[in-house]
Amino acid sequence: MGEPTSGSGPCTAHRQHDADQDQKPGTIAGHDRPPSASFRAHGLAPNHDRLRRGSLSRTVTLRLQFPSGSATVSAQQRRVKDHRQQHTPAGGCLRVTLTSTQAPYLSVIVPAYNEAHRLPPTLQHIATHLTQRRLAYEILVVDDGSLDGTAREVESAALRIPQIRLIRLPNNMGKGAAVRHGMQTARGLLQLFTDADGATPIEEFSHLEQALEAGADLAIGSRALASRQPGYTVQARWLRSALGTTFNGMVQRLGLPLADTQCGFKLFRRSVAQDLFAVTCVNGYAFDLEVLYVAQRRGYRIAEVPVNWADQPGSKVRVWRDGFTMLQELLEIRRREAEGFYHPRSRELLQPIEPALASIEPSHP
Template identity: 30%
Template sequence: MSEASSTTTLSVVVPMYNEEEALPALVERLRPALDGTGVSYEVVAVDDGSADRTAELLEEFRQTWPELRIVKLRGNSGHQAALTAGLHSSKGAYVASIDADLQDPPEKIPEMLDLAVAEGLDIVYGVRSDRSTDTGFKRRTAGLYYWLMRRIVGKQVPSQAGDFRLLSREAVEALKALPDQHQVYRLLVPWLGFPSGEVTYHRDERVAGETKYPLSKMIRLAVDSITNFSAAPLRLATWLGVFSFFSCFVLMAVTFVIWLVGHTVPGWTSLFVAMLFLGGVQLICVGLLGEYIGRIYTAVQRRPTFFIGYDSDASPAKGPEAKGSGAKGSGAKGRENAGV
């Protein structure tokens, strides 16, 4: 256990973006749940460059809730980057993460902590046992995502577990040491292989506001998940090439037989279709290669994924200081995604 975590037992990281409507309900449920644990704690609210009154409301709640700590990012960096900023800033011996929309119940955090302490676990996942409040499309796409991830990454990826989890300080330090530029914690955390347990819960509807995770960001998360943890798409490109080769070979054989029997009909349709097919396969292969090359390019640049503009629990820095995958700067007001 690090020296920083010696006085704080529990840190709760809450990434948020434009959550002014949900904040009062979040504080109303989260504070009594944590006060009831009887341990010292901090709530690290990471404002991911919100454009509404989220930052202002956080400052108001902090006046009467000393355990609330505010970390503001200079710009909107995305959910996983905001979660990274919170993990890197946390001080607790255990660190829980939860979204601000209250679809994941904060009342389960004490149960996670008790399980981790009692059984000596480094990771406790919050697993959704009931997603009936989600739309049918959301349930089907989420099911497809976890099925695909378990086949690509491995069976250690828990089904229906998002970013609601509890980590030990050792697990957090291990994550901080990883060089990944595009963090997908629902895959990185199981990849560690640390002792883990599960707490099941019913997934509720969003308490207020609109979802910050539209279809486009769901697709982006899936692409990041696949390309960060598997070379399977590159092998898919190879198999597409093999398939197109044998398809063209069969087509040539059929054409030759037709020519032998004298039933050839001059035409451009078959040639046009064959060209489109081969061109499509080539573009798919080039696109897959481009995804991986783009990630190599990003990794080589080593640019921070977030910039901290203000931390209510830290003294003002004297200038930008890069650290890990983020950078801290002197006090300036900053400006998404949630989970599948």
């Protein structure tokens, strides 16, 4: 993803926080919040047995490790099985076609700026894996004003993968803006954003998915946790790693007890994503931090999950320049918090999506 034309702009997207979320805290202070009605209706209520087996900290972080090959059949897995039976033809070949009124199980948001070369294999890999899992999904590629033919590559991929949708921004607004537009447009019950270079393989989605099943409201991939544990691979340039460590030290001053806020692999329940991205404003790389800070302030349960990650050739991140911009954005976040900007009822409510800024193109006529 490219750098933003301006680190953070005026926030033009807001949505009223649900009244019950204003009154009921999450589990930060040891209070329990019941699963939302929408997730009960879709068979996605938390698995409390698994939640008890995990470890819930006294602040905000839910750090869970899940053994591979678990034999537990969850309500979520039963729902996937039911959906599979309803959409698999007699020949056994899965081909899910969603109408405009049907919500897919998963939306994958991929922000892209000048990613014509790296994006196509990433899209193919995502589609292959999710199809093998027999999930109903959509892939939303947000072209952040690319100049290299990224949109053409997405349109070409959509001819082979009908689940792909293209969102085009008129100019390079920044990764945060691209992810925000994708999240506000997505229809999935779960919403994942991932980087165009495939630095975190899509196979790691299942670990974040299990964290939500265990009761988290959002789950974030963590390179820092992975680097401390055997069995994970984290390949990063030393300078980028050093910058991340320095930035995370400053993040701790915000009271976020997270080891890695910047990994580009995060999963949200839809209602949570719609709430958070309606009030966040940062357009640059520090948007992750803003989202997580607001999530903590609103009492959402955050699971930090170790994931495999590898720095890819052609990265758009410029360590010194982007690092300085992120520090400026961090100061802006602190200023907005001091002014009560993130309080759910502190500002006049505006439209949650900016239709004039993005044109949404279907993959097929």
